Amino acid sequence: MIKTKKLKFYIRTFGCQMNVYDSRLVSESLKLSGFEEVNTPEEADVILSNTCSVRQKAEERGVKFLRDYKKQGKITVMLGCVAQQHRRDQVLPGVDLAFGTRSYILLPQYIMGYLNGNAPENRILGEDFGLLELTDTPLKRRATWIQEYVNIMQGCDNFCSYCIVPFTRGREISRPSEHILKELINLQKQGVVEVTLLGQNVNSYFDGKRQFYQLLDLLDKETEFLRIRFTTSHPRDLTYKVLRVIADSTRITDWIHLPLQAGSTRILKKMRRGYTKEEYIEIANMIREVLPEATITTDIMVGFPGETDEDFEDTLDVVRKVKFDHAFTFIYSPRPGTRAAKLKDDTSNEVKGKRLRILIEEVNRIAHIQRTRMISKFYDFLVEGESRKDKSLSAGRNRGFIKGVILGNYPPGTYLIGKVIDVKGLAPIVQPVKIIDKFEIYNELTLSV
Ligand code: SF4
Helix, strand or coil, X not given: CCCHHHCEEEEEECCCHHHHHHXXXXXXXXXXXXXXXXXXXXXXXXXXXXXXXXXXXXXXXXXXXXXXXXXXXXXXXXXXXXXXXXXXXXCCCCCCEEECCCCHHHHHXXXXXXXXXXXXXXXXXXXXXXXHHXXXXXXXXXXXXXXXXXXXXXXXXXXXXXCCHHHHCCCCEEXXXXXXXXXXXXXXXXXXXXXXXXXXXXXXXXXXXXXXXXXXHHHHHHCCCCEEEEECCCCCCCCHHHHHHHHCCCCECCEEECCCECCCHHHHHHHCCCCCHHHHHHHHHHHHHXXXXXXXXXXXXXXXXXXXXXXXXXXXXXXXXXXXXXXXXXXXXXXXXXXXXXXXXXXXXXXXXXXHHXXXXXHHHHHHHXXXXXXXXXXXXXXXXXXXXXXXXXXXXXXXXXXXXXXXXXXXXXXXXXXXXXXXXXXXXXXXXXXXXXXXXXXXXXXXX
């Protein structure tokens, strides 16, 4: 029998921030049960892979990672969306145990049972235990850095025709606002200065007492973070009230991630997105009106089944009208089990690739114009590490989530005000003018030093 205290685990996370957050809680829960976390898979007895199924490639990477370590005799555990998708009676090659996205609460108990020779009859657990919400793990979690993610809700009720999330994450559940506040205060006490609130569709948050704008207002008033971010906003559900709370707050940042997906109303309808091209542009205009300095970022896919050149032109038109500060762009990848996977797709890969290249070029051209508007202005930056290209420089993000290159090598966590003196590629080059020693003086910070 292997003793709990000697067991070492390593967890690799694929996919979105939601998985990053879940991995943190899983890791915390295993540690509270006596397991030890190690920094490399080679040192571990148990390898966990928190998988993503949003695109085919991501799915394959998460599965391959486990198989490679299974061959080396490690105990392998699959978490996340890929695990959730499989039937309970299925045996996944290379995987000893698999846990769906809402059954992580059983992890420590089942891993121990497995090691002691009591393998569960059904090795894929997909029961809905509401993730780790049934325990107080989120409230006990130890912060690993001054920036942390906090989940405010799980699942999604939208069923966009291309998306696997409602099947892998389940229906929408909002965490109680008091619970979220407690988790944030715990993180704040540990020195965390920036939190990002996570949800597939944060704007439909409702815990029976508070809607999203009321949650934001509560967190704004009851915490002292330097920055509170949130993602993702569904364009259909983003309200004026939310924007108003941001405008009145010094903490809640004016970075709005607003997935467009496509610019053509015809394609948006096939995607079941719930808005038209014109409505999306109207929402973006409302953001710019209430929050003139807002950073608007987006996700756009090309090559959805039936997309014509004309439809693609509509996407470019929205890109030009909204002037996104950044866009995640990709080619549509059919996900088995979704409605869109059944649609006839007659666009060649060559055409899809060409559209993607044109889109990236246009997004970058516009984002560059947006960045040059930052020149000669002052912004606050939180240093996140060294610049990738030049270790004598630092990299950090401003309030609007824009990553800049900061002249000088500053330790991660340094908070400073800097003047943008140039733009290289899409990165503002920042000359620091004032280092802020104490985060508490944030309210006195003036950006026109
Ligand atoms: S809103 Fe649509 S794309 Fe986003 S998670 Fe829900 S179903 Fe998927």
